[in-house]
Amino acid sequence: MCDCIDETVMDITTPRNAFLSAFYKRSFAYYTVKERLPKILTQAVDLLARNKDKVVEEYGLGAKEELKSVIGEISKLKYELQTNKPMRNIMGTAPDADHYNLCIAKQSNITYFTSVWLFAECYMYRRIKEIFELTQHLQAYDLFRILKQESFTNSYTAVVELGKYLVTRFNETINENDIKDEFIKLLKLILWGNKCDLSFSAGVVESSSDPFLLLTELESNIVKDQSEEIWLAVSDSNSTSQFIDIVLDNAGYELFTDLCLADFLVTSKLAQKIRFYVKGMPWFVSDVTKFDFDWTIQEMKKSDVPELKTLGDRWSKHLKEKNWIVVDHKFFTMPIDYSYMPKEGSDLYKQLAEAKLVIFKGDLNYRKLFGEKNWEPSTPIDVGLQGFVPSKLAIVRTIKCQLVCGLDSGVAETIAQKSPDWEVTGMYGLIQFCDKIKTY
Ligand SMILES: O=P(O)(O)OC[C@@]1(O)O[C@H](CO)[C@@H](O)[C@@H]1O
Numbered sequence: 001m002c003d004c005i006d007e008t009v010m011d012i013t014t015p016r017n018a019f020l021s022a023f024y025k026r027s028f029a030y031y032t033v034k035e036r037l038p039k040i041l042t043q044a045v046d047l048l049a050r051n052k053d054k055v056v057e058e059y060g061l062g063a064k065e066e067l068k069s070v071i072g073e074i075s076k077l078k079y080e081l082q083t084n085k086p087m088r089n090i091m092g093t094a095p096d097a098d099h100y101n102l103c104i105a106k107q108s109n110i111t112y113f114t115s116v117w118l119f120a121e122c123y124m125y126r127r128i129k130e131i132f133e134l135t136q137h138l139q140a141y142d143l144f145r146i147l148k149q150e151s152f153t154n155s156y157t158a159v160v161e162l163g164k165y166l167v168t169r170f171n172e173t174i175n176e177n178d179i180k181d182e183f184i185k186l187l188k189l190i191l192w193g194n195k196c197d198l199s200f201s202a203g204v205v206e207s208s209s210d211p212f213l214l215l216t217e218l219e220s221n222i223v224k225d226q227s228e229e230i231w232l233a234v235s236d237s238n239s240t241s242q243f244i245d246i247v248l249d250n251a252g253y254e255l256f257t258d259l260c261l262a263d264f265l266v267t268s269k270l271a272q273k274i275r276f277y278v279k280g281m282p283w284f285v286s287d288v289t290k291f292d293f294d295w296t297i298q299e300m301k302k303s304d305v306p307e308l309k310t311l312g313d314r315w316s317k318h319l320k321e322k323n324w325i326v327v328d329h330k331f332f333t334m335p336i337d338y339s340y341m342p343k344e345g346s347d348l349y350k351q352l353a354e355a356k357l358v359i360f361k362g363d364l365n366y367r368k369l370f371g372e373k374n375w376e377p378s379t380p381i382d383v384g385l386q387g388f389v390p391s392k393l394a395i396v397r398t399i400k401c402q403l404v405c406g407l408d409s410g411v412a413e414t415i416a417q418k419s420p421d422w423e424v425t426g427m428y429g430l431i432q433f434c435d436k437i438k439t440y
């Protein structure tokens with residue numbers, strides 16, 4: 001395989017219904033693999049170099065030498081990516097390595113610019129994990145943790161604003177009609193919370209200091225809004241399930257908004273239990289791990305803003321009483337889309353099927369739900385899901401890549417006229433719903 005990228009890729013946009021791939025030069029996938037991923041690796045090396053004293057303090061002297069080799073390995077990975085080297089096997093004995101290696105074996109000489117985009121990106125994050133796995137002292141090190149924690153601290157104004165609002169609402173009696181309005185408001189807050197992922201903004205957090213102002217300003221940017229249908233599913237008194245599941249995306253401000261919604265669901269008795277699905281390793285820079293989840297709640301408990309402390313205490317209690325459960329299933333860091341879940345993650349699929357509603361957050365989840373394909377945007381949502389409807393689904397995502405399904409016909413074309421790069425700015429959003437009973 002030639003490592004001159006221009007001779008490998010095709011200078012075209014992604015054909016309709018084809019898999020997204022950096023192979024198509026005029027695509028966001030190409031831009032990501034060519035520009036964004038190397039930048040993320042450079043940033044990771046810088047972070048490690050800048051924080052080496054702290055790392056040694058925390059992980060001991062033995063980590064000092066290992067840190068040098070980790071930096072070397074990350075730089076090597078960046079070189080492989082930029083020169084389009086064939087992907088090699090994942091080393092080590094971790095159970096997911098076999099799956100990756102099988103995928104690599106099935107596609108001979110697979111490279112970053114020829115594989116499906118999802119595989120290329122997942123592979124890069126899995127390789128980063130491997131680098132740390134093979135050390136003695138740094139196995140548990142999360143090289144993006146500092147960024148995730150900074151992003152929470154930097155969005156503190158918005159966190160305080162929303163926290164105060166929620167606590168005030170909890171102290172009032174909310175009538176039946178208000179519960180619906182409140183739910184829909186929170187749904188929109190978790191949507192715009194998804195604007196704040198770090199892999200997209202390369203470390204620059206751009207959450208508004210007034211989250212409610214953002215709601216009004218961006219209302220017309222929700223290109224498909226099925227909040228009403230989602231409300232009907234959530235408030236369905238015929239449902240026998242007590243669970244609402246949330247497949248989380250990013251730590252920081254986004255996680256905070258998700259937890260606000262989860263608290264509201266439990267407090268308003270719309271669900272008895274919330275299960276949160278997190279990543280089992282550092283993933284796509286800002287994705288939530290179990291550590292990030294717990295850290296966020298601990299930070300709130302320490303806050304000198306009384307409302308945040310109140311929320312931190314409440315959330316700890318939800319966890320302690322098992323009304324909130326955090327799950328880090330390995331399927332979420334596999335390089336495959338959700339249509340493979342019944343086969344490759346059947347226990348997880350069964351778990352999701354128990355829920356009254358499963359909320360999927362963010363752009364990466366969207367890509368995995370819709371099979372990483374360049375669908376015609378007016379493709380019906382159940383067609384795009386290709387059979388993956390374990391339960392009723394709420395799909396909440398700001399649009400950050402060229403993959404959209406389930407729009408009314410003509411909508412995509414109208415927006416494109418106004419804003420040609422609408423699919424990659426994160427300025428447009430989707431709140432979509434799919435009902436198992438109706439479509440399957
Ligand atoms: O899933 P998230 O956090 O909303 O977004 C993740 C993201 O920034 O990373 C992916 C590519 O790097 C893109 O699909 C998307 O833009």
Ligand SMILES: [Mn+2]
Pocket residue numbers: 197249250284286287362364
């Ligand atoms: Mn993410």
